[in-house]
Amino acid sequence: MIYQRTIAKNVTVTGIGIHSGKKVTLKLYPAKADTGIVFKRTDVPQARNIKAYATEVGPTRNNTTLGDGADAIHTVEHLLSALYGLGIDNVYCELDGPEVPIMDGSSASFIFILKETGVDNLNKSKKFMVILEPVKVEYNGTWAMIEPAKNLIIDSTIVFAHPAINTQREVFEFSCENYIKEISRARTFGMLKDLDTYRRMGLAKGASLDNTIAVDDYKVVNIEGLRYTSEFIRHKILDTIGDVSLLGHELAGKITTYKSGHYLHNVLCRKILDTPSSYEIVSANSLTHETREAHRLPQIIGGLTTDSM
Ligand SMILES: [Zn+2]
Numbered sequence: 426m427i428y429q430r431t432i433a434k435n436v437t438v439t440g441i442g443i444h445s446g447k448k449v450t451l452k453l454y455p456a457k458a459d460t461g462i463v464f465k466r467t468d469v470p471q472a473r474n475i476k477a478y479a480t481e482v483g484p485t486r487n488n489t490t491l492g493d494g495a496d497a498i499h500t501v502e503h504l505l506s507a508l509y510g511l512g513i514d515n516v517y518c519e520l521d522g523p524e525v526p527i528m529d530g531s532s533a534s535f536i537f538i539l540k541e542t543g544v545d546n547l548n549k550s551k552k553f554m555v556i557l558e559p560v561k562v563e564y565n566g567t568w569a570m571i572e573p574a575k576n577l578i579i580d581s582t583i584v585f586a587h588p589a590i591n592t593q594r595e596v597f598e599f600s601c602e603n604y605i606k607e608i609s610r611a612r613t614f615g616m617l618k619d620l621d622t623y624r625r626m627g628l629a630k631g632a633s634l635d636n637t638i639a640v641d642d643y644k645v646v647n648i649e650g651l652r653y654t655s656e657f658i659r660h661k662i663l664d665t666i667g668d669v670s671l672l673g674h675e676l677a678g679k680i681t682t683y684k685s686g687h688y689l690h691n692v693l694c695r696k697i698l699d700t701p702s703s704y705e706i707v708s709a710n711s712l713t714h715e716t717r718e719a720h721r722l723p724q725i726i727g728g729l730t731t732d733s734m
Contacts, residue, residue, distance in 0.1 A: 427551045427709040427720055431455040431515040433543030438535075440526025443613070443637070444488060444499060446630030449522030451504075453542070456515040458549035461673060462508060464491055464498045468521045472496035477505055479671040479694035485687040487628055488524075489668055499524040502687065503613075506667030507535035510604035511544060512675065512720050514551060530612035530636035531652075532663055536605055544722060551709040551720070556678030560703045562692045567684040569693045571703075574679035576600075576719050579662050581682045587616070589640050593658035599666070600719040608666070610652045611659035614638035617646065665690055672697065674706060677716055 438451045456463065462477035475481055475491045475498060483493030488500040504525050508516060510532065518525075528534035561570035577599035584592045597608065615623070615632060617639050623629035638656065639646040653659055665682060668690035682689070697703055709717060 427512075427717055428546035429458045429514045429549050429551050430512050430544050431457070431460075431547055432513060432539060433545045436538055436542040438526060438528075438538055440528050441631040442500060442522060442524030443527035443530070443631045444628045445522065445524045447522050447524065449520055449524060449526050451526055452519045454517040454519070455545065456517050458515060458547040460515040460517070462505065462514075462516050462518065462670075464501065464518045464520065466496045466498060466521070466523070467519050469496040476673075477501065477671055478673050479691055479698060482671065482691045482694075485691055486626075487623070487687075489671075489687045489691070497523065500527065501525055502664050502667035503527070503530075503532045504535055504667070505670045506663050507532035507539060507609065509666050509670040509675070510536060510601060510609060511539055512551070512601055512722060513539065513544060514675075515547065527613075527631060527636045530638070531610050531660070532608075532667075533610045536609045552674050552706050553709060553712060553716070554672055554674040554676050554678070554697075554704050555707050555712075556676070556697075556704050558700075558703050560693065560697050560700055562689060562696050564689050564692065567682075567686070567689055569680065569682040569685045569689050571678045571680050571693065571697060573677075575677060575713050576716050577666075577676045578679040579665055579682070580679065581658055581661050581665060582684065583658050583661050584684050585657075587640060587642075589644050590657050593655055595655055595658045595662060597659075597662050598719075601721065602723045604666070605723065607653075608659050608663050611656045611663050612636070612638050612652065613660055614640065614657055617641045661685070669694060675720065677712065678704075 466472040489502040559572040580596045582594040
């Protein structure tokens with residue numbers, strides 16, 4: 426049996442929004458089974474609870490936003506990616522500002538905090554979305570598709586006409602352990618030449634070398650260099666996991682992307698949800714042993730009873 430998971434206790438995280446530049450406090454609370462990941466702004470009167478779900482996604486310009494009104498929550502993708510990485514299905518997230526804090530630009534800070542907080546099993550089986558037939562979406566020379574597979578696999582390609590990036594492809598097979606080791610530390614990145622344009626658009630006001638890999642015309646600017654040689658493509662995989670977690674269940678399917686971004690990831694999720702023949706939702710009991718094993722949490726995570734992972 427793989428049970429649904431939540432966090433063991435409340436936890437508070439403070440940081441700045443990468444786009445807004447505003448200081449924000451994020452509070453996470455345990456939630457009961459089948460709640461999902463639910464966000465709420467505490468700084469906006471009558472803000473609604475917004476479930477992390479693909480049909481709730483508003484703007485996707487350089488981030489993934491839930492909602493599109495005054496109570497919208499921006500840049501949810503790295504937190505969602507960390508929650509998916511640890512198989513945490515149910516959490517309430519309250520923010521006193523418009524944007525999830527960027528931390529170090531990866532999901533490693535969230536993983537660290539969630540590990541320290543602990544993960545609890547709930548008395549209900551996890552459900553998985555098992556992909557039954559391929560679904561493909563294309564946009565402006567970019568594309569993304571999902572097809573049947575026993576576990577979540579992401580085969581991602583990015584293409585940047587830049588000597589430090591060029592074309593990079595990586596295939597990642599999900600397990601909680603692999604996610605923590607190979608994906609969670611990959612930071613977001615940006616071109617210095619684009620920074621003025623972004624700032625004129627009201628974006629990247631909080632971006633700095635503390636939370637972004639910056640590249641000038643030739644090289645990485647950060648003096649510490651890269652954390653992984655393929656950090657750029659690994660961050661794309663980190664983003665993809667956060668965005669497809671908005672399907673509301675853990676996934677058994679292979680996702681292939683070419684030059685994708687938050688918009689395309691959301692279009693893919695919506696098309697899957699609009700194509701009922703493309704998937705079924707099944708209890709973890711009916712999955713293969715291999716898929717269940719991938720969702721076992723490594724021993725380093727506290728709080729779980731050993732018979733229930
Ligand atoms: Zn990102």
